[in-house]
Amino acid sequence: MSAMPAAPGSVRPGGRTARVREAVLRAAGDVLAEAGFEALDLAEVARRAGVGKTTVYRRWGTPGTLAADLLDDMATSSAARTDTGSVADDLRANARLVVRTLTDPRQGRLFKALIAASLCDAQAAEALHRFYAVRIAEWAGCVTDATERGELPAATDPHAVVAAVSAPLYYAFVNTGRPLTDTDADRAAAAAVAAARAGVWQAS
Amino acid sequence: MSAMPAAPGSVRPGGRTARVREAVLRAAGDVLAEAGFEALDLAEVARRAGVGKTTVYRRWGTPGTLAADLLDDMATSSAARTDTGSVADDLRANARLVVRTLTDPRQGRLFKALIAASLCDAQAAEALHRFYAVRIAEWAGCVTDATERGELPAATDPHAVVAAVSAPLYYAFVNTGRPLTDTDADRAAAAAVAAARAGVWQAS
DNA sequence: CGACTAAGGGAACCCGAGTTCCGATAGCCT
DNA sequence: AGGCTATCGGAACTCGGGTTCCCTTAGTCG
Helix, strand or coil, rough: CCCCCCCCCCCCHHHHHHHHHHHHHHHHHHHHHCHHHCCCCHHHHHHHHHHHHHHHHHHCCCCCHHHHHHHHHHHCCCCCCCCCCHHHHHHHHHHHHHHHHHHHHHHHHHHHHHHHHHHHHHHHHHHHHHHHHHHHHHHHHHHHHHHHHCCCCCCCCHHCCCHHHHHHHHHHHHHCCCCHHHHHHHHHHHHHHHHHHHCCCCCC | CCCCCCCCCCCCHHHHHHHHHHHHHHHHHHHHHHHHHCCCCCHHHHHCCCCCCHHHHHCCCCCCHHHHHHHHHHHCCCCCCCCCCCCCHHHHHHHHHHHHHHHHHHHHHHHHHHHHHHHHHHHHHHHHHHHHHHHHHHHHHHHHHHHHHCCCCCCHHHHHHHHHHHHHHHHHHHHCCCCCCCCHHHHHHHHHHHHHHHHCCCCC
């Protein structure tokens, strides 16, 4: 059996290696936000990052891998959820945060590009799924707290409720292309709460 | 002012031109379903379609334009909605149809590729939005009928309800990657009905 | 049915993304 | 501090996607 050589950057992750990764991920985010996933070529990223073209090809190899790494990096910096004492208010805050993110020019384009990456590349897909798993888990507490307070039926699936808030917003963002407003956010949250109260997401 | 030359294929749309378009769109669908949008290069499509490479580049030019044309072609063949006499049943049928489509190996991959195309190319995006507008309009009748029967509150936005059924299914398909089942379909429909009954999508 | 010309297609060409090779730089361990 | 070597990076190379040129085929109209 041959000793599998460690992935480049994993043996000496500090110092210069870390600086290169940071510069490359920043440049990759810029390119994705400005021109989309189809324009993410590694030579251009290297140029912008002020880094050798060879380095980017050696460490990441494909646009999909680079997008996946950026997603994993983004997953580590999650914004804290709210805790107002009312599920309706908490989920409304969550919905408005999603709308604000998708409506922001840079963030909106970046998310479009990252979703496109995940639909083109298996590694990016896994990274995107991890990213949303983290985001959903972060807000699931709002729902479990609410069931304990008796605001929602017992055994309500918290992940399903949180996902139900984002779903219509992403559907408008991706599938129908309708511009999002705070009204959409409020309705998305209200719909999720109404369905949860009706017991749609109770276990079995 | 120079006379803008008509787009190739628009002056003599019949006969050979139509056959070429059909063969190219079929080949494009095959490539998208098998290898995804990032693998959609026009030379490969021309080879599979048994058509000159030059022809494909002249008539479509970019992968995005080709994907857009395929979407417009798909939008013309819409499946008829159900009319069971109960919104809950109609929307459940719709949800199960969506799940069946996204779960089907070929269709699922094809839709992933087409959504990716729409996130990479403006023309493909417009075509995708038209496609879903057609699909939603087709099923909106279920909701308007239901409001007339008194099953749902008056002035309920029919498009919003139909979109709310698909939204969580696409969210699972794209964002979280969770595999879809008929249970997901039933819950999506039930959630939409519960929210509609609660008046979430009543006008103003 | 014949003419006009839109559309198709073969072949050579070009250019830049991606690869390879090897020397330079700088983490990390003792 | 010193040495080992992981990692970076410049430069030359290749290979195939995309373009161009021009001839051939076949719709469309009278």
